[in-house]
Structures are given as C-alpha cells and as structure tokens.
Amino acid sequence: MVLMLGPIFAREWLTLARRSRHYLLRTIYMGGLWILVVTLWQAAVGWERPATISDLGRFGLLAFQLLAFVQLSLLLFFAALSSASAVAQEKDRRTFVLLLITRLSNWEIVMGKQMGSLLQIGVFLLGGVPIFAIIGLLGGVAPEQVVAAFLVFATAALAAGALGTLIALWRDKTFQALALTVLCLVLYLVLVHALSLLPALSSWFDPDTVDQWQRRLEPFLAMQQIVDPPTDATSVSAEAMPVIVRLMESLRVGWSMAQGNALFMLAIAAVLNGWSMRKLRAWNPSGEPIIQPDAQTADREKAAGDVHAAPGRVRPVWANPVPWREIVTRAYGRRPLLIKLAYFLVVLLVGYYALFVMPPREWTAAYGLVPIAIISLLLISAQAVTSITSERDLGALDLLMVTDLTPYEFIFGKLFGICWNTKEYILPPLILIIIYAMRGQLAAAPPGRPDLLMSKNMESAICMLLAMLVLMSFTMVLGLHVALRTYNSRLSVIHTLGTVFFLSVGTLVCIYLILINGRFEYQWFSFIGFLSAGIGGLWWVLNGDRQWTAPALTLASVICPIAVFYTVTNILIGKPGQLESSDPLIPFLVTGGAFGFALAAMLIPLLSEFDVAVGRTSGIGE
Numbered sequence: 001m002v003l004m005l006g007p008i009f010a011r012e013w014l015t016l017a018r019r020s021r022h023y024l025l026r027t028i029y030m031g032g033l034w035i036l037v038v039t040l041w042q043a044a045v046g047w048e049r050p051a052t053i054s055d056l057g058r059f060g061l062l063a064f065q066l067l068a069f070v071q072l073s074l075l076l077f078f079a080a081l082s083s084a085s086a087v088a089q090e091k092d093r094r095t096f097v098l099l100l101i102t103r104l105s106n107w108e109i110v111m112g113k114q115m116g117s118l119l120q121i122g123v124f125l126l127g128g129v130p131i132f133a134i135i136g137l138l139g140g141v142a143p144e145q146v147v148a149a150f151l152v153f154a155t156a157a158l159a160a161g162a163l164g165t166l167i168a169l170w171r172d173k174t175f176q177a178l179a180l181t182v183l184c185l186v187l188y189l190v191l192v193h194a195l196s197l198l199p200a201l202s203s204w205f206d207p208d209t210v211d212q213w214q215r216r217l218e219p220f221l222a223m224q225q226i227v228d229p230p231t232d233a234t235s236v237s238a239e240a241m242p243v244i245v246r247l248m249e250s251l252r253v254g255w256s257m258a259q260g261n262a263l264f265m266l267a268i269a270a271v272l273n274g275w276s277m278r279k280l281r282a283w284n285p286s287g288e289p290i291i292q293p294d295a296q297t298a299d300r301e302k303a304a305g306d307v308h309a310a311p312g313r314v315r316p317v318w319a320n321p322v323p324w325r326e327i328v329t330r331a332y333g334r335r336p337l338l339i340k341l342a343y344f345l346v347v348l349l350v351g352y353y354a355l356f357v358m359p360p361r362e363w364t365a366a367y368g369l370v371p372i373a374i375i376s377l378l379l380i381s382a383q384a385v386t387s388i389t390s391e392r393d394l395g396a397l398d399l400l401m402v403t404d405l406t407p408y409e410f411i412f413g414k415l416f417g418i419c420w421n422t423k424e425y426i427l428p429p430l431i432l433i434i435i436y437a438m439r440g441q442l443a444a445a446p447p448g449r450p451d452l453l454m455s456k457n458m459e460s461a462i463c464m465l466l467a468m469l470v471l472m473s474f475t476m477v478l479g480l481h482v483a484l485r486t487y488n489s490r491l492s493v494i495h496t497l498g499t500v501f502f503l504s505v506g507t508l509v510c511i512y513l514i515l516i517n518g519r520f521e522y523q524w525f526s527f528i529g530f531l532s533a534g535i536g537g538l539w540w541v542l543n544g545d546r547q548w549t550a551p552a553l554t555l556a557s558v559i560c561p562i563a564v565f566y567t568v569t570n571i572l573i574g575k576p577g578q579l580e581s582s583d584p585l586i587p588f589l590v591t592g593g594a595f596g597f598a599l600a601a602m603l604i605p606l607l608s609e610f611d612v613a614v615g616r617t618s619g620i621g622e
Contacts, residue, residue: 326417384479
C-alpha cells in the first residue's frame with residue numbers, strides 16, 4: 001500500500017513515528033476519551049453504591065452513544081482540516097509547484113498528500129478501538145454495533161479528507177481553503193437534514209424513503225441508527241417478536257445502514273479524488289496574470305523614467321500600510337464572495353429551520369444560535385491565523401524586520417483588517433440574538449410573572465451580545481498570538497481552529513453530562529479531571545512552540561475553562577427547585593472577565609515583545 005501511494009505518503013509513513021508530538025497527541029486524545037468515560041460514569045452511576053448488572057449495561061450504552069458522536073465529530077473536522085492545511089501550506093511556501101515538475105503522477109501527488117495528512121487521524125481512530133472494546137464488554141452494546149460504528153468513522157474521515165484536498169487544490173489562499181472546507185462540510189450536513197422537508201412540499205416523496213436516504217447520506221444520522229437501532233424494523237409486530245429476535249433484527253438493520261452509509265462515503269471520496277486528479281494541473285499553478293508594459297509608447301523618456309515602476313494604476317497607500325493591504329488589496333484571494341455566499345446559505349438554512357420549522361420547545365434558541373455562532377468563530381479564527389501564516393510562508397513577514405512599523409501599527413492594523421474582512425461573519429450571530437429576544441425565546445419569565453418576559457429577554461440579549469463580542473475578539477487575538485509564536489504554519493492553523501472547536505464541543509459535552517441526571521453534586525471529581533485536561537490543552541496552545549512561561553497566560557489558561565464550566569452550570573441549574581434560570585448578568589461577567597483577561601494576556605505581550613515575535617531579535621535565554 002505504501003508503494004502504491006507513492007513517495008509522498010512513504011515519507012509521512014516513515015517520519016510520523018519520529019516526531020515527539022505524535023506520541024503526545026495520541027496520549028492526549030486517548031486520555032481525553034478516558035476522562036470522558038470516567039466523567040460519564042460519575043454522572044450516570046456514581047461511586048456511592050456498587051454498580052449492578054443493569055447499571056453496567058445502561059452505562060455501556062450511554063458511553064457508546066456519547067463517544068460515538070464525539071469521535072465522529074472530531075474525525076470529520078480534523079480530517080477535513082488536516083487535508084486542506086497540508087496542501088495549502090505547500091502552496092503558500094511555493095513548494096507545491098515543485099511537485100508538479102517531477103515524475104510523480106497525479107495519483108501519487110493527490111493521494112500521497114491526502115493519505116499522508118490522514119495518518120495521524122488514522123492513529124486516533126485505531127487508538128479508540130480498545131476503549132470502545134472495553135465499553136462493549138460492560139453490556140448494552142453488541143460487537144456488531146462497534147464494528148459498524150468504526151466503519152462509519154473510517155469512511156466519513158476519508159470523505160472529509162477528500163473534500164479538504166479538493167478545495168485546497170482548487171483555491172490558492174489558505175483562508176479560502178479552510179473556510180470553504182468547513183462551510184462545504186456543514187452545508188452538506190444541513191442539506192441532507194433539509195431533505196426531511198420534501199414530504200411536506202410534495203406528495204411524491206414518501207417520508208420513510210426520504211428518512212432511509214438521509215441515514216445513508218449523513219454519517220451522524222447513520223450513527224444514530226447504529227447506537228439506537230429501531231425495534232420495529234420488520235413488518236412483524238414488535239410485540240409479537242421475542243426479545244432476542246427483535247435485538248438481532250435491530251442489529252441487522254443498523255449494520256445494513258452502516259454499510260449503506262460507508263459505501264456512499266467511499267463513493268463521495270472516489271468522486272472527489274478523481275476530480276482532484278483530473279483538475280490538478282489545470283488548477284495549479286495559478287496566480288495573478290502578469291501585465292507586460294506597452295513597448296510601443298510614444299514617450300520614450302517617460303518609459304525610461306518609469307522602467308522601475310510597477311505596471312497599472314498607482315494606488316495611494318494609507319499612513320498605516322497593514323490595514324490598507326488587508327482591506328484594499330486581494331490579500332486573501334480573488335473570490336472572497338464565494339465564501340460569503342456559502343456562509344449565508346448555511347445561515348439561511350439553519351435560521352429558517354430553527355425559527356420557522358422547529359416547534360417551540362425548551363432551549364429553542366440554542367438550536368439556531370449555537371451552530372451559527374460556532375461556524376462564525378471558526379471562520380474568524382481562520383481569518384486571523386492565516387493573516388500571519390500566509391505572509392510568513394511567502395517570506396513577506398521577514399520584510400517587517402527592515403521597516404519602521406511600530407507594534408501598534410502592525411497588531412491593530414491586522415485586527416482592523418480582520419474585523420473588516422469578517423464583518424459578514426460577525427453580524428449574523430448578533431442579529432439572531434436580537435431576533436430570539438424579540439420573540440421571547442432567550443429566557444423564561446419567573447413563575448407567575450409573565451409581564452417580565454420581555455424585560456428578562458432584553459437583559460439576556462444585552463449580556464449575550466457583549467459576551468459574543470468578547471469571544472469574537474478573543475478568537476481574533478488568539479489567531480495572531482498563536483501564528484506569531486508558532487513557526488510551523490500548519491500547526492498554527494490546527495492549534496487555533498482546534499482550540500475554538502474544542503471549547504465549543506467541550507461545552508456541549510459538558511451540557512450533555514449535566515443533563516443526564518439531576519445529581520450534579522456527585523459529579524465534581526469527574527468534572528475536575530475534565531477541566532484539568534482543558535486547562536492543560538489551552539496552556540499548551542497559548543504558550544506556543546517556545547513554551548514561554550508567562551504568568552498571565554498560565555492564569556488565563558486556568559480561568560477560561562473554569563469560567564465556561566461555571567457559566568454552563570449556572571444557566572442549566574439556575575435556581576434549584578425552580579424552573580427559572582439564574583440572573584444572566586453574573587455568567588456574563590464571569591465569561592467576559594475571563595476571556596477579556598485572556599485577550600489582554602495575549603495582546604500585551606504581542607505589543608511589548610513584538611520584536612521577539614517577528615524575529616527582529618531573540619528572547620532572553622534563547
């Protein structure tokens with residue numbers, strides 16, 4: 001297999017195990033899954049009494065369901081991100097064109113880069129096998145379900161990797177490759193879920209047939225069929241079937257659904273890879289057309305005087321050239337409108353479903369606001385980190401060493417440019433918060449006081465708007481901070497987007513664990529372990545490759561996960577014994593204060609140690 005994929009994959013195969021971070025990441029990943037399992041045990045069973053056989057079976061099923069969806073989300077996101085960033089980094093460094101002039105075939109270039117970037121993802125996938133196998137021994141989960149789940153894991157990761165490779169080969173800029181990869185992945189999931197509206201639009205579509213196609217097309221729906229197979233899958237009445245027969249029939253249906261989804265994912269991967277190989281040399285190399293000066297000009301003296309001038313119209317440059325380049329020039333590609341159109345399409349589909357299709361229920365606002373906010377934060381962080389990595393890979397960042405730009409001009413110029421280029425991603429979550437507040441769906445009125453509904457919603461809206469602005473500012477500064485302190489551009493991108501993704505997924509998992517039962521007071525020790533893992537990961541990201549031990553950054557890495565955990569528990573539990581949530585002002589102050597402090601802890605060193613960050617000088621002790 002190594003020989004079939006070519007020398008690019010062979011190099012990754014031989015060098016992956018030699019990197020020290022390979023063992024660290026593998027340990028962190030499997031340790032995180034183990035901490036998640038222990039936390040779930042504390043939430044579902046507890047340590048105050050011996051567990052019975054029924055407790056073990058119920059816990060095994062809960063753990064299998066939680067880990068299946070968590071691992072599927074991680075594999076999809078990081079497979080697409082790793083494949084896209086692997087190709088985009090080669091393009092930014094202008095080394096990808098060197099591969100095109102070698103004797104390597106299109107198959108070896110495309111599949112070598114893609115499968116080489118997915119090696120670490122494959123290690124994570126194999127590392128989860130022992131954990132899932134141990135969970136299967138507890139009961140409640142059949143071996144066929146575990147095998148079917150890993151079949152969906154592997155094929156979905158291959159399809160996501162093929163998508164990331166295709167888009168990175170198509171687009172020239174790293175930001176466009178990353179943004180379009182994330183948006184296309186989300187858009188595919190949203191469109192498959194939107195197929196459920198077809199029976200309501202036309203009687204030609206059978207609801208059962210549409211549901212079966214959705215489960216074959218969408219990995220999360222197929223996983224839902226695997227972890228919770230139906231008991232009435234046959235024409236025979238479920239009540240008339242023995243228990244063991246119903247179980248075997250359910251497993252058969254789940255395994256059949258996994259096979260259907262796996263075959264479709266493999267077909268998607270094959271089509272995307274075939275398209276990539278067909279268009280590889282048509283898309284690459286590409287760039288701006290070279291405009292030759294007019295040699296037939298009548299004024300020879302003027303032409304001789306302008307021989308060193310750039311062709312084209314002269315554009316006045318602002319006093320600070322950094323925001324001028326970010327805003328006026330095409331610093332992030334020639335087609336940024338394509339990314340914005342894809343984003344608005346996702347926002348319209350999610351917003352329409354959340355506002356007009358979904359029936360009113362508890363936490364209605366979360367179904368529309370949470371996915372749009374996460375996508376916006378990912379796009380903002382991608383814009384921020386690539387604003388530095390693209391210039392470093394081109395060698396343009398080295399020019400700062402011989403200019404008289406001040407730290408304030410560079411840092412705030414970059415931040416202003418990021419705000420301008422991401423304004424279309426900043427506004428939709430803020431607008432959606434206002435819409436939910438006007439509809440009275442952000443907060444519930446106190447019992448017996450319906451007249452206070454709008455005032456409670458307005459108060460919650462103000463706190464959420466300010467908190468969202470703080471989080472967006474945090475992601476912008478985080479991208480600059482990580483990119484300037486981590487010299488490897490690919491690691492900078494993965495660390496930045498991974499931090500935003502893990503904060504989002506970790507918060508959702510924390511909410512799920514709290515909602516399992518009402519015995520929150522027995523879950524402290526497990527959540528302490530979960531928080532410790534989050535604190536350690538954030539500390540590693542904020543300190544970068546050089547592992548500077550800044551006290552402010554260390555403190556920020558401690559208080560941010562604790563603030564998120566406190567805010568979640570404060571909102572979910574609220575006032576014990578009542579259906580009323582707690583005052584939104586306190587969670588906002590905690591979250592805003594923690595992430596505001598982290599923002600300052602990153603921003604102040606960037607300004608005060610700017611020469612060290614860009615390489616003008618070296619730090620003490622280096």
